[in-house]
Amino acid sequence: MDLAYTAKQQAFREEIRQWLAAHVPAQPLQSFDTAEGFAQHRQWEAVLNEGRWGMVTWPEEFGGRGCDLIDWLIFEEEYYRARAPLRVNQNGIFLLGPTLMEYGTDEQKARILPKMACGEEVWAQGWSEPNAGSDMAAIRARADLKGDRYIINGQKIWSTRAVWADWLFGMFRTDPESSRHHGLTFILVPLSTPGITVRPIPQLDGRPGFAEVFFDDVEVAVENRLGDEGAGWQVAMATAGFERGLMLRSPARFQETARRLVELYRANRTAADGDPGVKDAVMRAWLDAESYCLATYQTACRLGKGGKIGAESSTNKIFWSELDQTMHATAMNILGARAELLPHAPDAAGVGGWLDGWLFSQSGPIYAGTNEIQRNIIAERMLGMPR
Amino acid sequence: MDFTFTEDQLLFQASTREFLTGEVTPARIRAGWESPDGRDPALWQQLAELGLTGITVAEEFGGLGMNELDFVLLAQECGYVALPEPLVNTALVSVPLLQQLGGELAASWLPRVATGEARVLAGIEQNLLVEDAHVADLLLLQHGDAWYALAPEQVELRRNESVDPSRRLYAVAIKPGAEPVASGQQAAALTLAALDRGALGCAAQALGLAQRMVDMAVSYSSDRQQFGKPIGSFQAVKHLMANVAVRLEYARAPVHRAACSVANAEAVASRAVSHAKLMACEAANLAAKHSIQVHGAMGYTWEVDLHIFMKKAWALANTWGDTAFHKGRIADYIFNDGAELGAGTTFR
Numbered sequence: 001m002d003l004a005y006t007a008k009q010q011a012f013r014e015e016i017r018q019w020l021a022a023h024v025p026a027q028p029l030q031s032f033d034t035a036e037g038f039a040q041h042r043q044w045e046a047v048l049n050e051g052r053w054g055m056v057t058w059p060e061e062f063g064g065r066g067c068d069l070i071d072w073l074i075f076e077e078e079y080y081r082a083r084a085p086l087r088v089n090q091n092g093i094f095l096l097g098p099t100l101m102e103y104g105t106d107e108q109k110a111r112i113l114p115k116m117a118c119g120e121e122v123w124a125q126g127w128s129e130p131n132a133g134s135d136m137a138a139i140r141a142r143a144d145l146k147g148d149r150y151i152i153n154g155q156k157i158w159s160t161r162a163v164w165a166d167w168l169f170g171m172f173r174t175d176p177e178s179s180r181h182h183g184l185t186f187i188l189v190p191l192s193t194p195g196i197t198v199r200p201i202p203q204l205d206g207r208p209g210f211a212e213v214f215f216d217d218v219e220v221a222v223e224n225r226l227g228d229e230g231a232g233w234q235v236a237m238a239t240a241g242f243e244r245g246l247m248l249r250s251p252a253r254f255q256e257t258a259r260r261l262v263e264l265y266r267a268n269r270t271a272a273d274g275d276p277g278v279k280d281a282v283m284r285a286w287l288d289a290e291s292y293c294l295a296t297y298q299t300a301c302r303l304g305k306g307g308k309i310g311a312e313s314s315t316n317k318i319f320w321s322e323l324d325q326t327m328h329a330t331a332m333n334i335l336g337a338r339a340e341l342l343p344h345a346p347d348a349a350g351v352g353g354w355l356d357g358w359l360f361s362q363s364g365p366i367y368a369g370t371n372e373i374q375r376n377i378i379a380e381r382m383l384g385m386p387r
Numbered sequence: 388m389d390f391t392f393t394e395d396q397l398l399f400q401a402s403t404r405e406f407l408t409g410e411v412t413p414a415r416i417r418a419g420w421e422s423p424d425g426r427d428p429a430l431w432q433q434l435a436e437l438g439l440t441g442i443t444v445a446e447e448f449g450g451l452g453m454n455e456l457d458f459v460l461l462a463q464e465c466g467y468v469a470l471p472e473p474l475v476n477t478a479l480v481s482v483p484l485l486q487q488l489g490g491e492l493a494a495s496w497l498p499r500v501a502t503g504e505a506r507v508l509a510g511i512e513q514n515l516l517v518e519d520a521h522v523a524d525l526l527l528l529q530h531g532d533a534w535y536a537l538a539p540e541q542v543e544l545r546r547n548e549s550v551d552p553s554r555r556l557y558a559v560a561i562k563p564g565a566e567p568v569a570s571g572q573q574a575a576a577l578t579l580a581a582l583d584r585g586a587l588g589c590a591a592q593a594l595g596l597a598q599r600m601v602d603m604a605v606s607y608s609s610d611r612q613q614f615g616k617p618i619g620s621f622q623a624v625k626h627l628m629a630n631v632a633v634r635l636e637y638a639r640a641p642v643h644r645a646a647c648s649v650a651n652a653e654a655v656a657s658r659a660v661s662h663a664k665l666m667a668c669e670a671a672n673l674a675a676k677h678s679i680q681v682h683g684a685m686g687y688t689w690e691v692d693l694h695i696f697m698k699k700a701w702a703l704a705n706t707w708g709d710t711a712f713h714k715g716r717i718a719d720y721i722f723n724d725g726a727e728l729g730a731g732t733t734f735r
């Protein structure tokens with residue numbers, strides 16, 4: 001065990017820091033849940049990609065740097081420190097990208113990954129359906145193979161950023177006789193295909209952050225199938241593994257929230273100390289964010305030595321989503337009567353982005369598999385409790 | 388950056404676990420409760436033969452010359468079986484103290500600690516009482532701004548019973564005439580180091596205790612049937628245990644980091660130790676709370692072994708620095724100017 005960065009890692013950090021200092025937009029971008037904001041974020045992805053900073057862990061042939069997970073953590077740390085824009089294509093780069101590398105054909109990788117990396121093609125995830133939420137194996141949307149095309153019919157819902165995205169990766173039932181997680185196939189669908197209707201759904205903040213997607217005899221070429229027909233569940237589980245595992249929520253994000261929370265507390269200390277629980281909550285937030293960082297480094301090092309990530313990755317999703325919610329709840333308590341004010345309200349001085357963060361933190365325990373489902377997985381697969 | 392243990396460290400952990408789970412059974416622990424001094428010289432001798440009493444003793448004095456990081460996984464295993472013998476305090480506190488004091492004291496005692504012939508135990512005032520002072524052949528004691536190395540005849544002991552019958556705690560009074568072996572700044576440094584190492588030992592044991600309680604509750608919940616099914620199939624029961632698993636999962640890395648920090652005498656070691664102890668003891672206390680619940684009334688009995696582990700967890704949470712002390716150290720850091728917080732600062 002040696003918990004010091006190598007000279008190479010330090011140089012890497014320095015290189016990112018300098019590049020970000022020169023390139024991160026001075027003015028924060030608009031929310032990517034608006035048309036202008038989405039375009040701005042897409043543009044930012046192109047800038048990142050030009051610097052080859054889009055996905056540092058990807059192989060060089062796809063625009064990456066072939067970095068290991070420690071380098072990726074370092075990148076994320078610098079990225080969040082620099083307050084660089086959120087990643088509009090995160091479903092693509094963090095979820096579909098790694099899945100493609102594992103299951104995609106060479107043709108698919110060459111066709112899809114470069115455009116994903118530069119933000120030319122932004123991806124939405126289409127798994128959930130009105131009657132298939134936590135019970136994802138209840139998927140009903142159908143894809144019937146006719147010659148060299150799939151004909152897709154049905155409905156997806158809660159598809160993040162589908163309003164402005166270009167492609168959707170989804171799971172469809174290709175075997176009408178099948179049930180549960182058999183007979184499902186992972187298919188990549190251009191959202192511009194005739195027969196697709198995307199209906200925006202406003203989220204808690206009123207912006208259309210996700211959408212319903214209706215499919216009416218939508219034709220998709222068979223080369224857009226990822227993995228074998230009927231193997232969709234296995235392919236999707238790999239993606240879900242990345243989602244819950246290391247990639248989706250790197251520790252840097254929560255460490256920066258914890259740092260801002262400490263600052264908020266110190267700036268409002270006199271009033272905040274009126275509630276004796278606040279100081280403890282702030283301190284715990286810092287402890288947990290640091291613990292999350294330490295555990296992630298430990299896992300990354302283990303994986304780097306050929307270890308595998310198992311059901312314990314479900315602990316990860318619970319830990320960060322509850323931490324995020326608690327940190328924002330604490331911030332709301334510190335802000336007191338100002339907490340409810342929208343940032344542009346005339347008397348909202350000092351509220352910053354806490355309200356937005358508080359709203360979004362409500363969704364953490366729901367998306368990427370609810371925390372109750374994660375607890376079931378932990379109990380049954382990690383602890384071996386009876387089903 | 389390498390946050391993994393070596394093959395050798397993991398093998399040592401596995402063999403220690405095998406030995407401890409085989410030898411330190413709940414029945415043997417209960418037998419200790421009935422014995423007059425609560426300690427098991429035969430077991431201590433076995434530990435010595437495995438090299439464990441001398442694990443941190445320098446090779447020149449007959450030990451294995453290992454450090455806190457080598458020992459931390461073994462301390463977890465000591466927690467897993469709730470080992471009553473003072474192995475963790477010996478390896479993490481007394482031996483390093485002797486080594487820091489050096490000279491004749493170290494040269495004469497360390498070889499005998501390694502062979503198991505002698506027990507050297509240590510106490511600091513912050514602990515109020517001294518664990519296992521009654522079996523110490525030499526007692527290293529912090530008193531005021533000085534440290535003393537005391538033979539049994541130089542002290543008077545007053546036993547205080549603990550909720551955990553395995554813990555033997557003594558108020559120690561030094562008889563007149565004892566001369567300090569360290570004082571002033573040197574003594575203060577020794578005290579701080581002893582406190583950090585003792586707290587690290589608690590944290591590592593707490594991880595093992597938590598794991599043991601989870602294992603017991605999971606196993607009980609698979610056997611015990613109600614409503615025609617194992618109670619472990621009920622989601623409310625599952626989620627209690629899952630909640631423990633989450634807290635435990637995120638307590639491990641801080642403990643390993645703290646061990647590494649202490650072993651390398653890093654400037655952040657004290658803070659890393661406080662962090663580790665808070666996380667690990669909280670996880671162990673949660674494991675205790677949920678495991679007794681899963682056991683139903685059985686968990687509230689003297690007969691079921693769960694309380695062996697619960698009570699030790701409760702005790703460790705407030706010894707070698709209580710929660711107020713460790714939280715205070717964290718708060719002193721993060722709420723003051725000059726703290727380096729946020730992304731990228733963890734390993735600085």
Ligand SMILES: Cc1cc2nc3c(=O)[nH]c(=O)nc-3n(C[C@H](O)[C@H](O)[C@H](O)COP(=O)(O)OP(=O)(O)OC[C@H]3O[C@@H](n4cnc5c(N)ncnc54)[C@H](O)[C@@H]3O)c2cc1C
Nearest residue numbers: 125126127128133134158159160363366367368369370372
């Ligand atoms: C912000 C956000 C973004 C999202 N983005 C996407 C996306 O891009 N693509 C996509 O496909 N989906 C997306 N989702 C959908 C998400 O995956 C689902 O919301 C989630 O899987 C839960 O399904 P549900 O909403 O139908 O809730 P339900 O399954 O109806 O669950 C409701 C409640 O019941 C509980 N529950 C259900 N079953 C069990 C059980 N067996 N045991 C215990 N409790 C249970 C749940 O935990 C939850 O508390 C997103 C959701 C949100 C909030």
